[in-house]
Amino acid sequence: MNFHQLVSLTEFLASNGILCLRFTCKGPNLVYRIRAYRAVVEYLKSSKEYKVKSWFLGGRSMGSRAAACIVKQCKDTADEAFVQGLICLSFPLHPAKQHSKLRSEDLLHVRHPILLVSGSADEMCDKNLLESILKIIPVTTRVYWVEGAGHAMEVKGQMTENIMTEINTEVLSWIKKII
Numbered sequence: 001m002n003f004h005q006l007v008s009l010t011e012f013l014a015s016n017g018i019l020c021l022r023f024t025c026k027g028p029n030l031v032y033r034i035r036a037y038r039a040v041v042e043y044l045k046s047s048k049e050y051k052v053k054s055w056f057l058g059g060r061s062m063g064s065r066a067a068a069c070i071v072k073q074c075k076d077t078a079d080e081a082f083v084q085g086l087i088c089l090s091f092p093l094h095p096a097k098q099h100s101k102l103r104s105e106d107l108l109h110v111r112h113p114i115l116l117v118s119g120s121a122d123e124m125c126d127k128n129l130l131e132s133i134l135k136i137i138p139v140t141t142r143v144y145w146v147e148g149a150g151h152a153m154e155v156k157g158q159m160t161e162n163i164m165t166e167i168n169t170e171v172l173s174w175i176k177k178i179i
Contacts, residue, residue, distance in 0.1 A: 002024075003060060004160060004164065005060050005089055005090070005153055005164065005167070006022050006060055006089075007022070008164040008167075008168060009089070009164070009167070009168050009171060010022045012164075012168035012171075012172065013168070013171070013172060013175075016172055018172075018175065019050070019052075021040065021044070023036070023040055024063075025037075025063075025066075028062055030062060030065060030066060030069075033062060033063065033065075033066040034066045034069050034070065036066075037057075037059075037063075037066045037067065037069075037070050038070060038073075041057075041070060041079070045079075045082070052082070053082070054081075054082050054083070054084045054179075055082055055083065055084060056083075056084050056085045056086070056087055056175060056178075057070055057071055057083065057085075057086055057087070058086060058087030058088065058089065059087075059088065059089070060089040060090055061089070061090045061091075061092050061124075061151065062092060064087075064088035064089060064090065064091045064092075065091070065092060065103060065106065067086060067087075067088065068086055068088065068091075068106035068107050068110060069106045071083055071086045071106075071110050071111075071112060072106045072109045072110055075109065075111055080111070083112050084112065084113075084178055084179060085112050085113040085114065085115065085174075085175070085178050086110055086112055086113070086114045086115070087114075087115045087117075087171060087174075087175075088107075088114065088115065088116045088117070089117045089153070089167070090117070090118060090119065090122060090124070090125070090151050090152070090153060091107075091116050091118060091125055091130075092124040092125065092151075093124065093125040093126065093129060093130055093133070094124060094125070094126065094129070095124065096123040096124050097123055099126050099129055102129070102133075104133045107133065107137060108133070108136065108137060110137070110139060111138075111139060112139060113139060113140045113141070113142075113178055114137070114139060114140070114141045114142070115141075115142050115143075115144065115170075115171065115174045116130070116141070116142070116143045116144070117143075117144045117146065117153075117167055117170065117171065118130065118143060118144075118145060118146070118149075119145070119146045119148070119149025119150050119151060119153055119155075120145045120146065120147050120148060120149065121148055121149060121150050122149065122150055122151045123150065123151065124151050125151075127145065130143065131143070142174060144167070144170045144174075146163060146166065146167065149163065153167065
């Protein structure tokens with residue numbers, strides 16, 4: 001939950017008037033993360049304190065896979081109208097250096113705009129593979145490539161703060177185009 005990308009992004013979006021909820025799940029188990037994500041969505045829908053009319057779901061790495069699964073599960077349900085888009089930071093398209101083990105299934109079934117922010121040197125998201133998959137996704141997609149960044153969005157010789165400013169600005173701009 002306190003990973004620098006998520007902290008930076010949620011603080012930036014909140015400072016620009018966008019309510020953000022950041023949470024984490026212990027352990028890398030995807031099924032567990034999906035259940036936890038679903039529980040948070042259900043809480044927000046029923047909350048009397050927060051009158052949420054629509055939302056963007058997103059995450060970082062495995063969290064972005066969980067978010068994609070939740071958006072896919074909203075298809076053909078009352079929840080589908082709430083979803084405005086999907087934001088994936090460092091989407092793990094495949095295990096490191098294992099390009100044949102794709103994890104794109106949920107992305108292929110999303111019916112909402114998708115923003116992917118990936119590092120061009122991410123060993124878990126081959127640029128050519130992602131570009132080819134995006135050609136068959138039937139919704140508006142945007143990939144923002146951070147040149148030279150790996151999975152952690154770090155670039156040798158550049159300050160992390162500058163990279164995060166670049167990413168945060170791109171995410172906010174994309175959200176504003178959607179809403």
